Every structure is written in structure tokens, then in C-alpha cells.
Amino acid sequence: MRRLIFLAAPLAALALPAATGAQGPRAGISLESDAYLITFNTQDVHLGGRLSGVARPGNQRVRLRGSTAPFTRFGNGRTTRTAADGTFSFTVRPTQNVHYQVVAATRPALLSPQVNVFVARRVTIKVSSGRPRAGGRLRISGYAYPPGDGAAVDLQYLRGANWRTVQRRRLFDVGPTRSGYRFIVSAPRRRTRLRVIAPETRRFVTSASNQRTVRPR
Helix, strand or coil, X not given: CHHHHHHHHHHHHXXXXXXXXXXXXXXXXXXXXXXXXXXXCCCCEEEEEEEEXXXXXXXXXXXXXXXXXXXXXXXXXXXXXXCCCCEEEEEECCCCCEEEEEEECCCCCEECCCEEEEXXXXXXXXXXXXXXXXXXXXXXXXXXXXXXXXXXXXXXXXXXXXXXXXXXXXXXXXXXXXEEEEEEEECCCCCXXXXXXXXXXXXXXXXXXXXXXXXXX
């Protein structure tokens, strides 16, 4: 009896790896983005992934889903079909922060990990003079895209290595595609680099205009 038990144990150990290997790769679907931060209405985002671990990865329907602020639910979007190797892609141009995922119409359905794409407003800037009189009136104005009437914008000066907010205003209505802003300040008494910031909201990340330099006279 002892001899039979002794021989059975090695045979069971040899059989275990074969059974484990027979299970094959786990079914799943991936999702990646070629950009995770964009400026509003300036570029497309390409989303893509692969369906794997299924018997027939080709010609499977994949649906793109998106969630925007307050990010409590995903809405259904476009669909596509996988290529023969299980790959797929979508091209999107988000207008605000979006969480994306895809669902493959397999049995059971497969859900990808979530991919986040963040959007910054496009903020323009114009100064009334690059050579203002020191202490005189200086006007800074511009637009923010898309419109966000009532949202805050900050005028900032570069002091040493840090940006300092010197004034806050609110965006106002100038039409259906953009909002405007305007600052009126005393011109600095020394060479100063400045910019305008639209602070972070749930819909947009912090957005900055180009920098301008004024050289008082």
C-alpha cells in the first residue's frame, strides 16, 4: 500500500502543469490613448486596443462609451468591428474632460479598463501695449474657448520662479463659441512677464494663455 501511494504523488504533480496550460490566455479587451491632455478643438485623439483570449477575435462589435462631469455614468457612443487580429480603433475630439471605456459584444461581454483624456480651454491674450508707461493704465483682454460665462480667470505675473495672481475676473458672453475677459491694471514698474489662467473645473484642467512681456518706459 505504501508503495502505491508513493508512486501516485509524482504522477499527479506531472499532470498538473498540463492541465493548467490547457486553459489558455484569459479573455479581455484593452484600451489606450495616444494623448491624455489636449487643448480644446486643436487635435484629434486616437483610441485603440485589442480583443484577446477569445476563439474568434476578428469581426467582433466594440462600442465606445464616455463619461463626462459629474462622471456618474457612461453613455454609449459609436461602434466599430475588430480586425482579424482583434485590434480596433476610434478617432474622437473631446470638448471637455472625458473618461472612456469600450465594451466588446462577446459572450459574456468584455469591458476594458478606463482611459481618461483631459481638455484645457484655449485662452488667448492681448495687451494694449508692450511698452506702457510705468504706473499707467494697462489693458489685458482675450477670449476663452469654449464659452464659460461666469467662470473665473486670473491675471498672473511671474515673480522670480513663481507665478502670482494679481487680479481675478469672470468670463462674459461674447457669442455662442467663446467667452471674453478684460483686465485693467496699473502697468508694472519693471519688465514683467504675464499670462492669464482659467483655473481647473470638473470639465476642464487648468488652462493658460501664451505669455506676454511688458517693458515699462
